[in-house]
Amino acid sequence: MASAQGIASLTRLCFAVKRHRFIGRQGFSAQSCARGFPIFCKQQNPNLVIVKSSQVRDFRVFNSVQLDQFVTSDDEGEMGEGFFEAIEELERMAREPSDVLEEMNDRLSARELQLVLVYFSQEGRDSWCALEVFEWLRKENRVDKETMELMVSIMCSWVKKLIEGEHDIGDVVDLLVESDCVGLKPSFSMMEKVISLYWEMGEKEKAVFFVKEVLKRRIVYSEEDDTDGHKGGPTGYLAWKMMVEGNYRDSVKLVIHLRESGLKPEVYSYLIAMTAVVKELNELAKALRKLKGFARAGLVAEFDTENVGLIEKYQSDLIADGVQLSNWVIEEGSSSLHGVVHERLLAMYICSGRGLEAERQLWEMKLVGKEADADLYDIVLAICASQKEANAIRRLLTRTDVSSSLRKKKSLSWLLRGYIKGGHFDDAAETVIKMLDLGLHPEFLDRAAVLQGLQKRIQQSGGVDTYLKLCNRLSDANLIGPSLLYLFIKKYKLWIIKTL
Numbered sequence: 201m202a203s204a205q206g207i208a209s210l211t212r213l214c215f216a217v218k219r220h221r222f223i224g225r226q227g228f229s230a231q232s233c234a235r236g237f238p239i240f241c242k243q244q245n246p247n248l249v250i251v252k253s254s255q256v257r258d259f260r261v262f263n264s265v266q267l268d269q270f271v272t273s274d275d276e277g278e279m280g281e282g283f284f285e286a287i288e289e290l291e292r293m294a295r296e297p298s299d300v301l302e303e304m305n306d307r308l309s310a311r312e313l314q315l316v317l318v319y320f321s322q323e324g325r326d327s328w329c330a331l332e333v334f335e336w337l338r339k340e341n342r343v344d345k346e347t348m349e350l351m352v353s354i355m356c357s358w359v360k361k362l363i364e365g366e367h368d369i370g371d372v373v374d375l376l377v378e379s380d381c382v383g384l385k386p387s388f389s390m391m392e393k394v395i396s397l398y399w400e401m402g403e404k405e406k407a408v409f410f411v412k413e414v415l416k417r418r419i420v421y422s423e424e425d426d427t428d429g430h431k432g433g434p435t436g437y438l439a440w441k442m443m444v445e446g447n448y449r450d451s452v453k454l455v456i457h458l459r460e461s462g463l464k465p466e467v468y469s470y471l472i473a474m475t476a477v478v479k480e481l482n483e484l485a486k487a488l489r490k491l492k493g494f495a496r497a498g499l500v501a502e503f504d505t506e507n508v509g510l511i512e513k514y515q516s517d518l519i520a521d522g523v524q525l526s527n528w529v530i531e532e533g534s535s536s537l538h539g540v541v542h543e544r545l546l547a548m549y550i551c552s553g554r555g556l557e558a559e560r561q562l563w564e565m566k567l568v569g570k571e572a573d574a575d576l577y578d579i580v581l582a583i584c585a586s587q588k589e590a591n592a593i594r595r596l597l598t599r600t601d602v603s604s605s606l607r608k609k610k611s612l613s614w615l616l617r618g619y620i621k622g623g624h625f626d627d628a629a630e631t632v633i634k635m636l637d638l639g640l641h642p643e644f645l646d647r648a649a650v651l652q653g654l655q656k657r658i659q660q661s662g663g664v665d666t667y668l669k670l671c672n673r674l675s676d677a678n679l680i681g682p683s684l685l686y687l688f689i690k691k692y693k694l695w696i697i698k699t700l
Contacts (some may be wrong), residue, residue: 201208212409217582221570227440229432233576240299242307253329259426263449279312279315280307280309280312281307281465282304282307282312282627283308283312283315283316285307286300286301286304286307286312286316286475287316287319287674288309289304290316290320290329290333293329296332297329297332297333297336298335298336298339299330301313301333301336304338305340310342310344310347311376313333313342313347314346314347314350316333317330317333317334317337317347317350317351317354318350318354319489320333321354321357321401322359327358327437330354331379331381331382331384332376332382334382334383335349335381335382335383336386338383338384339383342514343383348384351384352384352387352389352390355375355379355384355390356390356393357489358375359372359375359376359390359394359397360397361392361394362375363394363397363398363401364401365395369406369409369410369413370413372410372416373410373413373414373419376390376391376414376419377417377419380419380420382587385420385421385422386419386420386421386422387421387422388421388422388433388437390421390481391414391421391434391437392437394407394410395410395434395437395441396441397405398410399441407441408438408439410434411434411435411458412437412458414434414462415434415435415458415463415464415465416463418464420444421433423435433465433466433468433469434466435454435455435458435465435466435469436465436466436468436469436471436472438454439451439452439454439455439469439472439473439476440472442454442476443472443475443479445454447477448477448479448480448483448686449476449480449518451472451476452473452476452477452480452521452525454473454583455473455525455641456473456521456524456525459528460561465530467528467532467533467537469531469540470525470526470528470529470532471525471540471541471544472521473521473525474525474526474529474541474544474545475544475549477519477521477522477525477544477548478522478544478547478548478551480518481518481519481548481551481577482513482551483553484511484514484515484518484551485551485552485553488511491503515552518548518552519548519549519554521554522544522548523545523546526541526544526545529541535568538568538570539565539568539569540570542561542565542568543561543565543570543571543572545561545564546561546562546565546572546576546580549561550576550579550580550583552587553583554583555580555583555584555586555587555589555592556589556592557582558572558580559580559584559589559592559596562576562577562580562596574599574607574611577599578609578610579612579614580596581593581596581597581611581614581618582614582615582617582618582621583618584596584615584618584628585615585616585617585618585619585622585624586618586619586621586622586624588619588622588624588627593615597611597615599611600612605638605639605640608638608640609635609640611636611637612631612634612640612642613635613642613643613646615631616628616631616632616635616642616646617646619652620646620650621632621650625650625653625654625657626664626666628649628650628653629654629666629667629669629670630649632647632650632670632673632674633669633673634644636673636674636677636679641677641679647674647680648677650670651667651670651671654666654667654670655667
C-alpha cells in the first residue's frame, strides 16, 4: 500500500510540473497531453490552437467515445451560457481547472458538468483536463452513480483506443495509475476489459505482460463488480481465460511463474490454477482410459515401461504444482479458504486415483467444518477398494453404520465395484454376501462381474470354495437359478458334475 501511495504522489508531482507549463498561455498545444495520452491529441498539428467560442458552440454528440447511454442529441438544449464559458476558460489553460470550476460552480448543473467531462474526452481534446474535472467533482462530492458510470465508460474507451492503436503496454498501465490518482480506482471490469481486448486480438503475450506490469506496480483495483465468484483479479482472470480455452497447463504455469518471479498474484488466482490442475488431471485420466480400451481391442500397442514412467511423472508433476498452490493459499489467504483448498486437493487425488491421499482430504475437510458430499466418500471408498487399502476402507465404512438402507446399499455397491476394478474377487464376493445378509440386493451387472471374475480364476489356478459359497448364497436369495458346475481335476483326471 505504501508503495502504491508513493507512486501516486510522484505521479501527482509530475502532473503539477507539467500543468504549470501552460499557465499564462492563451491557448493550448495540440501536443500538450500532460497525462501522456497522445492518441487523443491532434498529433498532425503541432501548432498552438486558439479555441473560438463558435467552435465550442458547434459541439455535438461525437463518435470517438461510445457513450450513447449517457449523451444524446437532446443534451444540446441543456447547454447554457455557463457551460460554453467554462469550456472556453478551460481550453485556454490560463488557470487551474479547479479554480475555473470553483468560480463557475453555481452556474453549472450536474448535467452540464457531465457534458464538460464528455467534451474533453473527445479525440483531439485534452484528456488531462477531463481527469482534472473529474477529480474536482469528486472532491466536491458531486460524483453520483451516473457520473461515475460515465467516467468509467470514458476510461474504458481510452483504454480500447490505446490497445487498438498498438500503443505500448506501459501507456495502458499509466492510464490506470492516473485514473487512481484522480479518485477513479480501476475496477475489476476495467482490468477484465484490457485482458479481453488483448486476448481477442490474438495478443496473448501482451495480455501476460500487462498482468505482470499491474503486479509490479501494485495497482489497487476495486472488486465490487466481480460478480462471477471472484475470478482472482487480473492474474486470476487471465488464468481463467486460458482455462476456458482448454489450456489448463498454461494456466497453472502462468500463476506459478508470476509467484516465483517475486510478484504477488491474488490469492484467488491460486484457487483458479488448482481448478486447472484438476481439469488437466481429469483430461489425462480420460485419455488413458481411451488408450487402454484401444490397447485391449488391439488397435494400439500396450504401454511400455518408458511410457508408463513418463505418464506417472507428468501426473506427479501436476499434483506437485497443485500442492504448491494449496500451500500458497493457506499461507496468504484467510482460514475461510481452507475448506476450498482441501476440496480442490480431494478432486486432484480422486482424478489421479490416489486413494489414501484422497481419504486424508476428506478428514481435513471435516476438521475445517466443510463436510464433503456422501457421494465423494463413496468414490474415495471405491478407489481405496481397488487398491485394497484395508485400513482406509474400514475407516470409511464406519459412516455406513448409521446410514439408511438406501445410502448403505449405495456405499457398498461402490465398494464392490472398487474391488472388481482392482481384481480383488474374494473381497468382492464377501461384499456381495455382506449385502445379502443386510437384505440388500447387489445390481445384476455387479453380481455377474464377480461370478465371471471367479470363474476366470478357477480356470487359471483352481480354487472353487469362494465361487461355490457365493453361488449357494445367491441361490438362497433367489438371485441365481439352478446351474451345473463342471470341474476337471487334473490330479485324478476326473470330471465332476455338481448340481447347485
